[in-house]
Amino acid sequence: MSKTILVVDDETSILQSLEGILSDEGFEVATAESGLEALKKVEETMPDLILLDIWMSGMDGIETLEKIKDLYPRLQVIMMSGHGNIETAVKATKVGAYDYIEKPLSLEKLLLSINNALAHSRLTEEVHFLKEKEMKKYNIVGKSKAMADLKEQIRIVAPTNAWILISGENGTGKELVAHAIHRLSHRSGNPMIEVNCAAIPEDLIESELFGHEKGAFTGAATMRKGKFDSAHEGTIFLDEIGDMSLKAQSKTLRILQEQKFERVGGTKTIEVDVRVIAATNKDLETEIEKGTFREDLYFRLNVIPMRVPSLRERTEDIPSLVQEFVSEFSLIAKVEPKTFPSETLDLLQQYEWPGNVRELKNLIERLMIMTQSDVITTKDIPAPFNQKARSTRSGIETVFTSDSLKEAKGEFEKAFIEEKLNEYNGNISQTAEAIGIERSNLHKKIKQYNLGR
Numbered sequence: 247m248s249k250t251i252l253v254v255d256d257e258t259s260i261l262q263s264l265e266g267i268l269s270d271e272g273f274e275v276a277t278a279e280s281g282l283e284a285l286k287k288v289e290e291t292m293p294d295l296i297l298l299d300i301w302m303s304g305m306d307g308i309e310t311l312e313k314i315k316d317l318y319p320r321l322q323v324i325m326m327s328g329h330g331n332i333e334t335a336v337k338a339t340k341v342g343a344y345d346y347i348e349k350p351l352s353l354e355k356l357l358l359s360i361n362n363a364l365a366h367s368r369l370t371e372e373v374h375f376l377k378e379k380e381m382k383k384y385n386i387v388g389k390s391k392a393m394a395d396l397k398e399q400i401r402i403v404a405p406t407n408a409w410i411l412i413s414g415e416n417g418t419g420k421e422l423v424a425h426a427i428h429r430l431s432h433r434s435g436n437p438m439i440e441v442n443c444a445a446i447p448e449d450l451i452e453s454e455l456f457g458h459e460k461g462a463f464t465g466a467a468t469m470r471k472g473k474f475d476s477a478h479e480g481t482i483f484l485d486e487i488g489d490m491s492l493k494a495q496s497k498t499l500r501i502l503q504e505q506k507f508e509r510v511g512g513t514k515t516i517e518v519d520v521r522v523i524a525a526t527n528k529d530l531e532t533e534i535e536k537g538t539f540r541e542d543l544y545f546r547l548n549v550i551p552m553r554v555p556s557l558r559e560r561t562e563d564i565p566s567l568v569q570e571f572v573s574e575f576s577l578i579a580k581v582e583p584k585t586f587p588s589e590t591l592d593l594l595q596q597y598e599w600p601g602n603v604r605e606l607k608n609l610i611e612r613l614m615i616m617t618q619s620d621v622i623t624t625k626d627i628p629a630p631f632n633q634k635a636r637s638t639r640s641g642i643e644t645v646f647t648s649d650s651l652k653e654a655k656g657e658f659e660k661a662f663i664e665e666k667l668n669e670y671n672g673n674i675s676q677t678a679e680a681i682g683i684e685r686s687n688l689h690k691k692i693k694q695y696n697l698g699r
């Protein structure tokens with residue numbers, strides 16, 4: 247697709263000659279004779295680049311440039327002027343012009359500047375796209391009270407320099423929270439270095455975090471910088487901190503107190519400015535009792551504790567999470583999104599989700615790949631995700647509210663059959679066989695207790 251260039255000049259002869267030259271070069275060309283018309287044309291044609299005259303009657307070039315940059319900050323503009331002076335050029339660049347060329351225009355210079363500007367705008371667009379993608383990747387979905395509170399806490403704490411301990415079950419989104427904190431902090435321009443303490447063998451963790459000097463131990467052939475070095479002026483994310491060795495814990499504590507450390511096998515003290523965000527799914531108080539986690543480190547880290555709630559504490563977030571994962575996967579896998587009707591979402595909200603959001607995400611991925619139809623019905627949900635356990639069991643309570651044995655027996659029978667029918671997905675033959683009665687008899691009871699679906 248050819249690129250569109252909008253040429254803005256109040257001299258008709260210039261517009262005509264530029265239109266001819268640029269069309270010959272294979273560009274789409276739009277023209278405007280004033281600043282105001284230019285703004286209108288930008289809206290209509292969405293050009294990739296603008297050539298803008300500085301001296302125009304009415305709204306002049308600089309003013310037009312300001313307006314354009316205000317509305318379309320990523321749109322590249324090259325200024326042109328016959329009365330060129332360096333001051334105007336500097337001013338234009340300050341307002342955001344990409345380049346400045348003098349009249350009479352040299353064709354060679356003009357094309358060079360155009361090509362550079364287009365290459366530059368391609369890069370800007372790409373960076374913008376990647377940033378959006380990155381932001382989306384770390385988007386925390388959920389409007390439940392528990393999640394709203396957590397987001398509020400993140401917003402307050404992120405801009406401070408406080409060290410943070412994030413706790414929560416597997417797959418609740420601890421890593422996501424750590425990224426959100428870094429992104430909203432003053433350190434977001436610098437890296438966030440992630441260390442999974444559980445994945446590194448205990449005898450290597452110290453050298454991984456703090457680096458080592460040449461010859462510090464067998465295999466240390468060269469000096470190596472550690473993660474704390476790399477995280478200077480940024481954030482280090484110590485994931486699974488409960489698995490960190492006691493020695494590494496004490497060095498980490500010293501960084502917290504003095505912002506300095508030594509490499510393994512070294513004597514030189516290295517000063518760093520690092521913010522630590524730690525995460526764990528262990529109960530650190532139990533680890534302290536066992537003697538595997540330092541109490542002082544725990545207290546220093548736990549100044550701002552953040553607990554990410556389990557998914558079963560916020561089942562009302564399940565529909566929006568499902569929606570999020572459906573659109574994510576249809577984008578990644580280039581498949582049509584599928585619909586989850588409310589009965590299906592209801593069913594998903596009754597499962598316990600021991601693996602939390604990660605487990606839900608995996609199930610949605612599986613359903614998107616394995617289900618043929620566009621609508622995911624309750625029948626498409628495989629075990630163990632299809633248990634309707636919690637809803638019916640409570641029916642048993644009513645057994646004890648009636649005084650007559652006959653009534654209580656009836657209540658029990660109703661709850662029992664409902665539970666079993668659910669277990670066998672409403673299949674009458676299977677249910678009848680499992681509970682040891684005739685099919686016809688089961689039919690009768692279903693009718694009697696009004697259990698038909």
Ligand SMILES: Nc1ncnc2c1ncn2[C@@H]1O[C@H](COP(=O)(O)OP(=O)(O)OP(=O)(O)O)[C@@H](O)[C@H]1O
Nearest residue numbers: 386387388415416417418419420421422527603604
């Ligand atoms: N609120 C949320 N919104 C959108 N996606 C989420 C949310 N919470 C978790 N996820 C997704 O679920 C997956 C698991 O999240 P994450 O890795 O952050 O969990 P974790 O608590 O660090 O797990 P583990 O304890 O196993 O390390 C990721 O793919 C993440 O993107």
Ligand SMILES: [Mg+2]
Nearest residue numbers: 420421485525
């Ligand atoms: Mg994690």
